[in-house]
Structures are given as structure tokens and as C-alpha cells.
Amino acid sequence: MPRLIGAVALGCSLLFAGISHLTVARQEFQAQVPPWFPLDKDTVVLASGVVEISLGAALIVLRERRVPVGLFAAGFFVLIFPGNISQYVTRTDGFGLNTDRARLVRLYFQPVLVVWALWSTGAWKELRAALRRGNRRA
Template structure:
């Protein structure tokens, strides 16, 4: 059962990451640009395009390379940690994007980032009974 749940978690997260990455490059590009903190040293559009490509790459790898799920799950967890300052920046700067139009909504969103980290680690075989050993 744990192996089946881990596979479902991996496939769902991988698919969601590909979808989010495509949105970075297409219809939601301006929304993602609004989330880039003012202090970030790179151009907003370049940041959104780069993160979109990373999301598509990691998501596709999580789905298509089950033999490398541990490595990709770990990389996804690191990615979620790396982009967390942008979410904090959205809260601190009071930036409206993706329907997050209040400080409360932006604050609540911050608590979902650790869930994504744990989801990536679980889907990658880092957590739970029967943890996978391959990298």
C-alpha cells in the first residue's frame, strides 16, 4: 500500500509541476512575475521563465524516471525550499497575485510550502516505511 501511495504522490506532484511550469511560460506569466520579490537581483521575467523551465524539467523527470525518483524528489524538495523566500516576499510586500489579496491569505499560503517539501520527499522515497535506498 505504501509503495502504491508513494507512486500516486509522485505522479500527482510531477504532473502538477509540469502544469505549473507551463503556466509560468504562458497564460499566468504576469501573475508569477508579481510574486518575484523586489529585492531579488534578477529580472522578474527571466526569473519566471527560468523557474518555469525548472518546474517542467523536475516534474517531467519525477513522472518519467521512476528509477531516479529519490534524486528527483530530493531536488524538488530543495527547489521548494529555494523558492520559499519569494513566498515570504509576497507576504511581506503585500503583493496581490493568484487571488491572494489579503495578508491573511498570503500568510496561510506560507504554511503549504513545507507540505510540498514533504510531498516531494515522500514521493521520492525519502520518508515513510519502506524508504527507497537508490539515488
């Protein structure tokens, strides 16, 4: 039950963030797109918002597919991490992160999101079982 609650809570968080990407926080999210990234910042924000909405809905609705959705969500959090690093390195303000310390502290939350996605969906458990099976064959 705790994992189910965790997956649904993560799903709701992703839905909220995704909708915010498309509406009220669109400009704020652009602060996280690295200046070196080759696509238009607004396009990146809109696309990542759609991905977050899709992941959030999938975590809530597709209970039987939670492991692959959890893996995808964890991968997504890893993929967007360079944007958070860029925001720190370039000292770009956004979401009230207007000090180096605030931007640095935020970096520590991304691994928490990865672990949350893997744990709450059972993906962590599935990965460990797959590794054990692989080690027995070797």
C-alpha cells in the first residue's frame, strides 16, 4: 500500500508540474533549459510538460504497467538533470531559486525523484531481481 500511495502521489506531482509547464509556470521552466541546448526553450518546456502529464497519468491509471512507467519516469528525471545543473552553473533565477545555495540544494532533490519513481512503482525491486537472475546464469 505505501508503494501505491507513493506512485499515485508521484503521478499527481507530475500531472501538476506538467500542467504548470503548459500554463502558469511556462516562463519559469524555461530557466531550466540550458543555453547550449539546441532547441527552442519554449518547445522544450512544452514537450517536457506533455511528457510529465503522460507519466503522471500513467502512474495513476496504468497500475499493471507501473514497472516500465517507473523506469521511464526515473530515466526522464535523469535526462532533465543537466537542466538543473545548468541553472546552478549559469546562476539563472527561476521558481524562487535566486541564490546559489537555493539552486545547489535543489540539485539534491533530483536523485530523490529517481529513487521515488523506482521504489514506488516496484521497478527497483524488479531491477534487483533481474540482476540476481543474471548473476546466477553467469
